[in-house]
Amino acid sequence: MLTPVRIAAPATTPVSLDEAKAHLRVDHDDQDGLIAAHIEAATAWVDGFTGIVGRALVTQTWRQDFAGFAPRLCLPLVPASAIVSVSYFDVINDPQTLDAGTCALLSDARGAYVVLQPGHSWPATWRRDDAVSVIFTAGYGDPADVPQPLRQAIQLLVQRLFDGADASIDAANDRVVDTLIAPYRRRAL
CATH class of the missing domain: 2.40.10 (Thrombin, subunit H)
Known part of the structure; x- marks a missing residue:
């Protein structure tokens, strides 16, 4: 079996820019490009064959x-x-x-x-x-169909990228993300 190939990407990310901005408590548009890039990076870490959970999120x-x-x-x-x-x-x-x-x-x-x-x-x-x-x-369907723990994990990853490095906060954030995604990880039987 060869490595799978994604031939059509999802139309959107599981977390919208507006949702991420609300989570980050950002009420201006000055950093929309940066936040959108963080959403893409966090989604890539979780979604798809190479993602940490080994699942497709949005169709x-x-x-x-x-x-x-x-x-x-x-x-x-x-x-x-x-x-x-x-x-x-x-x-x-x-x-x-x-x-x-x-x-x-x-x-x-x-x-x-x-x-x-x-x-x-x-x-x-x-x-x-x-x-x-x-x-x-x-995939689960539309972004709203993606399980909430996976969407929340993506938001926490976006927050970590947006806020920058802080060792004590990063360790706690990593534990929360791991806990949120644990039930959805694909396991070999």
Whole structure:
């Protein structure tokens, strides 16, 4: 399994500029650019495949490549909400796309995965690392749908970036952020 690739970023961040400014108690527009950059940085630290929780927050589209078909094609992000397409390189290395009704998106305690619908079989593929590609959407939906503890953690990270370094406050802030995100971290089973 290759590293997943985000092919469509979320339309917005989980925390808006207005929400961050309210949290920071900033009532002017002089530092909007700086605060927006902090929101982007904090969101990147939490969101997506490389984020600390290993989840997609606001709806986004990803591609996961596999060396071939398997009984389960495990997806690297939760919550996965839909399969956009499943494509593959056939035995003569020509690109093909499966019919939409051929497979299903399921999830369990280990995460989301793609399986074959009853009565279907996986086609043969060319031997290559990216023989099969699953494009899927993941995320909770709109920013308001993102669990509040994750949104609060992002706001605390924005506050830490905005306020600058203070060792005693940073340590307490880190503990609070870790506590907020702990229930949402993906764990290997």
